[in-house]
Amino acid sequence: MFGIIGIAVIFAMVFGGYILAGGKMGIILKSLPFEMMMIGGAAVGAFLIGNDLSTVKQTGRDVVKVFKGPRWKHADYRDLLCLLFELVRVARQSPVSIEAHIEDPENSDIFSRYPRILRDREAVELICDTMRSISMNYDDPHQVEEMLEKRMEANLHHALHSSHALQTVADGLPALGIVAAVLGVIKTMGSIDQPPEVLGKLIGGALVGTFLGVFLAYGLVGPFAAKVxxxxxxxxxFYQLIREVLVANLHNHPTNICIEVGRQNTPAHHRPTFSELEEALKSAKQEAA
Structure with a gap:
């Protein structure tokens, strides 16, 4: 929502101010299709040259996040804490029983109660792989924490590719605008014998290229990259919370304390209250029974 409002404000303030100052939109609108073809087309081409297919697809998906915001909401963090509570409790009560849940989460009655989390492959694999390693006696808290930290750093680095790709395009747009403007000047020099009113329109059209490159870079693509x-x-x-709870479990803290560690490490605007989480855990226990 804020993304749409932001774009509307940008266009209203820039072009509204231009019109109120006495500017004419005719020259801009006449030159816009050709300038956009040169600048936008060159930017897209450079983007394709500099990135592989997976990054291109990921960028397309991530641009939607500018308008939708983060995938995980308040209820998802609460559900994750409930899921981890159930898994840790089962693992402590019956190490044999937990194997059915971590080896086949799709058919697990615990995971199935949290479908949004179950649909996220990375979250499920992070939980299952870690608990499987623990069951195989790879249970040194410091080693497991280091392993999880490296895994999440690699995942975050990969997830940020689209943001870096968009920022690279934003950095190059002003220069591409200059390229378009120079071509416009070349076109103008070819009509140097024309009267001043004709030359003025040609020069104005050429300057639209410079304007468009800077406007797209700092008004749209750059902010998109920052938001992504x-x-x-x-x-x-969301994934760091999984690490906190599972590492706390390896320190042999009581199950409730492990979940409280996770709750305390939840981002403030998504953190469930203590009483809210208690009610959710009671409901999870009743469903499990």
């Missing part, structure tokens, strides 16, 4: 980065980094907290 912010959303990806916020989504990473």
């Amino acid at each position: 980065k912010a959303v990806v980094e916020e989504e990473a907290h």
Whole structure:
């Protein structure tokens, strides 16, 4: 929602101010299709040259996050804590029983109660792989924490590719605008014998290229890159919460304390209250019974 409002404000303030100052939109509108073809087309081509197919697809998906925001909401963090509570409790009560859940989460009655989490491959694999390693006696808290930290750093680095790709395009757009403007000047020099009113329109059309390159870079693509980065980094907290709870479990803290560690490490605007989480855990226990 804020993304749409932001774009509307940008266009209203820039072009509204231009019109109120006495500017004429005719020259801009006449030159816009050709300038956009040169600048936008060159930017897209450079983007394709500099990135592989997976990054291109990922960028298309991540641009949507500018308008939708982070994937994980308040209820998802609460559900994750409930899921981890159930898994840790089962693992402590019956190490044999937990194998059915971590080896086949799709058919697990615990995972099935949290479908949004179950649909996220990375979250499920992070939980299952870690608990499987623990069951195989790879249970040194410091080693497991280091392993999880490296895994999440690699995942975050990969997830930020689209943000870096967009920022690279934003950095290059002003220069591409200059390229378009120079071509416009070349076109103008070819009509140097024309009267001043004709030359003025040609020069104005050439300057639209410079304007468009800077406007797209700092008004749209740059902010898109920044927003994608912010959303990806916020989504990473969801996986960090998994690490906190499972490492606390390896320190042999009581199950409730492990979940409280996770709750305390939840981002403030998504953190469930103590009483809210207690009610959710009671409901989870009743469903499990």
